[in-house]
Amino acid sequence: MRRYLCLALVATSLLWAAAAVAEENAAVSKESAKPVRGPDCVYVGTPYDVIDKMLDLAAIGKDDVVYDLGCGDGRIVVAAARRFGCHGVGYDIDPQRIKEALANIDKNRVEDLVEVKQEDIFTLDLSQTDAVLLYLLPSMNKRLIPQLMKLKPGSRIVAHNYDIEGIVRDRSVTFRSLEDGVNHYLFVYTAPLEKESTKP
Numbered sequence: 001m002r003r004y005l006c007l008a009l010v011a012t013s014l015l016w017a018a019a020a021v022a023e024e025n026a027a028v029s030k031e032s033a034k035p036v037r038g039p040d041c042v043y044v045g046t047p048y049d050v051i052d053k054m055l056d057l058a059a060i061g062k063d064d065v066v067y068d069l070g071c072g073d074g075r076i077v078v079a080a081a082r083r084f085g086c087h088g089v090g091y092d093i094d095p096q097r098i099k100e101a102l103a104n105i106d107k108n109r110v111e112d113l114v115e116v117k118q119e120d121i122f123t124l125d126l127s128q129t130d131a132v133l134l135y136l137l138p139s140m141n142k143r144l145i146p147q148l149m150k151l152k153p154g155s156r157i158v159a160h161n162y163d164i165e166g167i168v169r170d171r172s173v174t175f176r177s178l179e180d181g182v183n184h185y186l187f188v189y190t191a192p193l194e195k196e197s198t199k200p
């Protein structure tokens with residue numbers, strides 16, 4: 001009987017020890033893992049002819065580094081790399097989109113030029129990019145202003161369908177896509193950004 005009691009005691013201690021280690025590991029991985037949250041908008045891909053127009057308006061050159069904030073399947077950065085041989089970085093918070101973007105990079109053999117990262121765009125340092133392409137909600141464009149203010153002088157922004165409220169734009173263009181037969185509105189900005197005057 002004493003033997004069984006001893007064995008039960010040892011087994012219980014081992015379980016406690018294992019549980020303590022598991023709890024400790026969970027705390028460590030909780031600390032080191034990137035905070036994960038859902039996207040701030042759903043995924044809708046920009047038609048390819050609209051992408052071409054956006055790249056023209058952003059005056060992309062071979063030496064540019066192009067960012068797509070909320071890159072979806074990576075079509076914009078892939079198109080820029082294929083057309084101009086420039087570097088592209090796509091950021092998306094949704095792991096499924098990142099998977100699709102990696103497949104797209106692979107399919108188009110632009111792995112030397114394009115990378116994608118699973119990041120929250122509102123945490124990014126944008127000081128190293130030459131061109132930022134956006135297809136986000138108006139509230140998201142607005143929330144990005146403090147980061148966009150830090151773009152290096154001469155960097156261009158082209159925003160699809162929604163402007164950056166409160167910021168002076170260079171121009172806006174309406175483009176009818178042959179792919180979806182719909183008008184798309186494109187807004188062009190150059191850094192340093194200037195806030196619109198609030199004076200009457």
Ligand SMILES: C[S@@+](CC[C@H](N)C(=O)[O-])C[C@H]1O[C@@H](n2cnc3c(N)ncnc32)[C@H](O)[C@@H]1O
Binds near residue numbers: 038069120
């Ligand atoms: C309208 S789609 C545009 C996709 C792509 N730029 C295009 O034009 O084809 C917006 C993308 O932003 C991503 N997104 C939303 N909130 C985000 C956030 N906080 N950080 C990074 N990506 C985000 C979504 O997952 C989605 O793929």
